[in-house]
Amino acid sequence: MPTPNPAALEFLLTRRSRPAKTLTGPGPSRDELLPMLTAAARSPDHGKLEPWRFIVLEKGAMGRIADLVAKRAEALGETSEKVDKMRQQFAQADLAVTVVASPKPSDKIPVEEQLMSAGAVCLALLNAALASGWGANWLTGIASTDPVILSEGFGLAEGESIAGFIHIGTETVAPPERPRPDVDSITTWVSS
Template identity: 35%
Template sequence: MDALTLLTTRHSSPRLTLPAPTPQQLDVIFNAGARVPDHAGLTPWEFILAQDEGLNRLGEIFFEAAQARGEQGEALARARLLPTRAPVVITVVSRVSEHPKVPAMEQHLSAGCAVMAMQMAAQAQGLGGIWRTGSYATDPVVRRALKVDGEDQIVGFLYLGTPVIKVTPKRALDGTGFVKRL
C-alpha cells in the first residue's frame, strides 16, 4: 500500500486477536514512532510495551484504578480485562523536558504523532490497531503505576493485533471543507 492510500484510508480496528505483531514488526512500529516531528530533538515520548504477562499487569493497574474510583461488580471485573482486548498494548507517554523554545504542548503533540505513526506502521504491515484513551489515561493510580508525573501525560493506549473483521473504512471526508482562508 502506498503512503497516500494508507493516510487517506486510515481506520481503527476495534476487534483484534492473535497473531500478535512479530518482534520485527514491532521494531518497525517503534522506529516509525521515533521518526515523528521532534523540535530540538527532545524525544518527548516513551513507549511502554505490554504483551503476554504484561497485559495482565496492565489489567491489574486498571483494576486498582477502578477499585480506587469505587467501581463495583461488572465494571470492576471489566477493568482487569481491558488490556486483553488485543495481543499487544503500547502505552505512549509524553515525557516533558523544560526547554525555552519547545513548550509542553508541542511535546505532547509530538508524542501524539508517535501514536499515529505507529498505528500507520502497523496497518502498513497488515496489522490492525486502535488508539484508545478513556479515563485510564488520566487516572492518578494508572499515572503513578506507570511513573507518569508532573506535566507528563499518557497520550494513548495503542492496541495492536490481527483484525478479527474487515473494517469498513470511514466515510471519506473532504479535507478542503475544513479550510479557512485568511
C-alpha cells in the first residue's frame, strides 16, 4: 500500500507559475538558491549522464544579456515592440537560472531523452522555487535559440542549447487561476 503525501499532491494540483514581469527583487540569495538547484538536479536522468547544467544570471549580468537580446532581435527584423518585450525579460529581472541542455555521448541514452531530462530539470526548478515561497516562471524565446546569443551571451559549446530560463523573485501579485486542460479529453485508457 503506498504512503500518500497529501501536502505534496495538493501543491502540484494547485501550483501556478508567476508571470516574470510581476516578479521583483529581492531574489533568493546563493544559499537560498542552492537547495532549489539541488532539488532540480534530482530530476530523472537515465544513465546518470547529467545532460544539463546551470548558469545563474544575477542582477549584474541581466543588463548585458538584455542588450544582446535586443541587438539580435533588431538584427533579425523584429518589431520595436517585440524587441522591447524581449529585452525587458532580462532588464527587469533580478535573477534567472539558465538551464543548459548539455547532451553527453551515449550508446544507450538517445539525445532526445537527454533533452527531455533537461526539460524535467526546468519544471523541477520551477516547482522548487514555488515550494520555497518565491514567485517563478519558465521562459524561453530568442535568447534560448539564437546561435549568436548562445555563443556570445552564454558561452555554450557546440551541441548545447538552452532548455529554459527560470526567473525567480519576489511575487508582487498573485495571478488569477486560468483554465486547465480537461483531463478526460486528453486521456486514453488502454486495458487490453
